[in-house]
Amino acid sequence: MGETSSSSSHSRQDPCVLGGYGFHGAMGSSAPPANFFDHEGTTYLGELEEALMHQVATLRRTQQAATTSTAHHGHGDITPFPIAATATAATATARPPPTLDIFPSWPMRSLHTPKEGSNVTADSTDSESSSKNNSDHKASSDQLGATANMAGQFDQVPQQQQQQDKVRQNMATSSTQRTGKILDPKQIVRRLAQNREAARKSRLRKKAYIQQLESSKLKLAQMEQDIQRARSQGLLLGGAPGVNTSSGAAMFDMEYARWLDNHCRRIAELHGALHVHLPDGDLRAIVDDTLTHYDELFRLKAMAAKSDVFHLITGVWASPAERCFLWMGGFRPSDLLKTLLPQLDPLTEQQVVGICSLQQSSQQAEEALSQGLEQLHQSLADTMAGGSLIEDANMSFMGQMALALGKLSNLEGFVIQADNLRQQTLHQIYRILTVRQAARCFLAIGEYHNRLRALSSLWASRPREVLVADEGNCGELSIASQPAQSQFSAF
Amino acid sequence: MDRVTRYASQRAVVIFSRSSCCMCHTVTRLFRELGVNPMVVELDEDPQGNEMEKALARLLGRSPGVPAVFIGSRLVGSTDKVMSLHLGGSLVPMLRNAGALWV
Numbered sequence: 001m002g003e004t005s006s007s008s009s010h011s012r013q014d015p016c017v018l019g020g021y022g023f024h025g026a027m028g029s030s031a032p033p034a035n036f037f038d039h040e041g042t043t044y045l046g047e048l049e050e051a052l053m054h055q056v057a058t059l060r061r062t063q064q065a066a067t068t069s070t071a072h073h074g075h076g077d078i079t080p081f082p083i084a085a086t087a088t089a090a091t092a093t094a095r096p097p098p099t100l101d102i103f104p105s106w107p108m109r110s111l112h113t114p115k116e117g118s119n120v121t122a123d124s125t126d127s128e129s130s131s132k133n134n135s136d137h138k139a140s141s142d143q144l145g146a147t148a149n150m151a152g153q154f155d156q157v158p159q160q161q162q163q164q165d166k167v168r169q170n171m172a173t174s175s176t177q178r179t180g181k182i183l184d185p186k187q188i189v190r191r192l193a194q195n196r197e198a199a200r201k202s203r204l205r206k207k208a209y210i211q212q213l214e215s216s217k218l219k220l221a222q223m224e225q226d227i228q229r230a231r232s233q234g235l236l237l238g239g240a241p242g243v244n245t246s247s248g249a250a251m252f253d254m255e256y257a258r259w260l261d262n263h264c265r266r267i268a269e270l271h272g273a274l275h276v277h278l279p280d281g282d283l284r285a286i287v288d289d290t291l292t293h294y295d296e297l298f299r300l301k302a303m304a305a306k307s308d309v310f311h312l313i314t315g316v317w318a319s320p321a322e323r324c325f326l327w328m329g330g331f332r333p334s335d336l337l338k339t340l341l342p343q344l345d346p347l348t349e350q351q352v353v354g355i356c357s358l359q360q361s362s363q364q365a366e367e368a369l370s371q372g373l374e375q376l377h378q379s380l381a382d383t384m385a386g387g388s389l390i391e392d393a394n395m396s397f398m399g400q401m402a403l404a405l406g407k408l409s410n411l412e413g414f415v416i417q418a419d420n421l422r423q424q425t426l427h428q429i430y431r432i433l434t435v436r437q438a439a440r441c442f443l444a445i446g447e448y449h450n451r452l453r454a455l456s457s458l459w460a461s462r463p464r465e466v467l468v469a470d471e472g473n474c475g476e477l478s479i480a481s482q483p484a485q486s487q488f489s490a491f
Numbered sequence: 492m493d494r495v496t497r498y499a500s501q502r503a504v505v506i507f508s509r510s511s512c513c514m515c516h517t518v519t520r521l522f523r524e525l526g527v528n529p530m531v532v533e534l535d536e537d538p539q540g541n542e543m544e545k546a547l548a549r550l551l552g553r554s555p556g557v558p559a560v561f562i563g564s565r566l567v568g569s570t571d572k573v574m575s576l577h578l579g580g581s582l583v584p585m586l587r588n589a590g591a592l593w594v
Contacts, residue, residue, distance in 0.1 A: 354580075361577045364524050372517030379513065413514050413570075420571045424578040 229461075248307025249316070255300050256317055259293075266290050267446035270439050284435045290442045291430055298423045301329070305415045312415050319456035322449065327366070328373065328418035333425035334363040336445065340429075343444045344437055354432040358425065365421055373414050380407050492546040494539055499561040503591035504529040507547055507559040511535065514570050515558040521573065525583065527591045563589035 266289060273286050305312055312330075315323040325331065337359040347355070383404045387396050430438050499505045504522060506529045508515035515531075522529045534540035534557060547556030551569055560567045562585055567573060576582040586592040
């Protein structure tokens with residue numbers, strides 16, 4: 001190993017290069033290190049060290065070659081990169097990557113001299129200080145200087161200190177034995193057995209790791225399936241943020257989900273309070289809380305309208321069935337009142353009149369808003385179609401886009417006004433009704449939307465086979481075996 | 492500002508608007524639905540429209556200054572105020588008081 005002596009300075013760098021990819025395979029595995037080093041490890045490491053030395057030598061050779069060539073600028077295919085890069089490049093082109101050679105498929109018996117005796121003694125040696133002295137003594141020679149660096153490299157891998165010392169002393173002792181001792185046949189057999197054992201253990205570890213990977217893969221596939229199913233059922237409102245979801249939309253989805261959770265809790269509270277016939281004072285507190293919670297929703301929606309109005313207005317955040325009834329980014333107040341009126345009996349005549357006029361006012365306001373939105377649509381369409389759609393009119397394109405952008409910004413105003421309408425409707429209901437009636441009213445509203453969400457889930461999970469409609473089962477909702485059509489023949 | 496007040500006192504219901512503003516169209520539409528015949532001042536067709544809008548914006552405390560609704564020469568507010576009043580049931584009495592409605 002004469003080459004190693006010539007440039008001992010490089011040896012400081014090379015282990016770092018090699019350590020990066022050379023050692024991780026051996027050291028980074030999850031195998032129990034104790035076993036490894038105590039029994040098979042010693043011989044395995046000895047061969048490892050051999051191979052490493054080999055590679056170090058070749059690397060240095062090519063490095064030197066690269067250095068000289070870079071200096072002379074003689075070779076056309078070597079451009080003035082930094083030396084390390086050239087070295088690696090040269091190495092890569094000159095021979096297969098060092099990693100492949102570091103773990104030779106056969107034990108490098110030809111280079112090996114018997115160290116069994118010394119290994120055994122090394123194993124049995126307890127004192128770390130003596131081994132340290134040993135390795136220090138050997139470090140004087142260049143050959144072992146590199147070895148010590150290699151051993152030092154082992155230090156960087158998180159192993160137990162004792163094992164590191166053992167390795168070091170094994171390295172040191174094994175190198176002294178390298179020069180010309182004849183292999184003892186019994187020791188050969190023993191070493192072969194140890195190698196087989198090491199290989200077997202390595203195979204078992206690999207198998208265990210692969211099994212772990214497989215099970216993780218299965219778990220992952222299953223989780224993805226679950227998410228898909230949940231999303232289709234509208235449980236994940238609006239789905240997980242996709243490529244096209246803006247951050248404002250994603251944030252609103254998240255906040256809405258939280259709001260919905262809190263809302264369901266409040267509805268349950270209302271239900272419980274009505275059931276136990278809580279005194280009006282306590283009931284009022286709960287009802288006030290529910291109303292405030294609705295105000296919170298409208299505040300969230302107003303914020304979302306400013307950041308992503310399309311997200312609100314297309315109703316991606318709502319469940320499919322709710323989306324079906326969507327009007328300007330939410331429920332239509334007059335429709336809600338129409339639904340609620342029969343549920344709120346008994347009502348005084350004054351209250352009935354109040355609710356009816358509220359419904360009418362809301363209807364007029366809704367109509368006005370719808371008309372305004374219609375005008376916006378028309379104006380936008382005119383702008384988009386401005387000039388000629390057929391002839392090439394890219395001169396005015398940006399101008400038209402700018403105009404259209406300005407008009408689009410009005411969309412926010414409509415959603416916000418519609419939400420204002422919803423909020424006012426709820427507040428007016430609260431004013432018209434008594435505490436108990438208001439509690440029942442909010443309960444009804446909550447339950448109604450709950451049912452719409454449940455309908456969305458059921459719809460998403462209905463059986464999709466196309467079968468002949470079974471007329472005899474009108475209206476029965478037996479999902480498992482009935483064809484899809486019969487479930488809805490009642491409508 | 493004087494121009495604004497002058498306009499506002501001309502009729503029972505005066506709506507300051509812009510012809511391109513869709514929300515103004517909404518408000519005007521609502522009053523017409525109620526049977527009112529509001530006077531609509533299109534600021535983009537008035538030579539001093541921009542100043543008037545600035546004055547209205549200051550009055551309303553927000554920008555843009557349209558739509559701005561005056562009932563009985565008094566400023567009522569913008570869209571949300573009008574809608575809230577209507578749902579609360581107080582818009583129609585106000586209109587009646589101002590003589591804009593005879594129903």
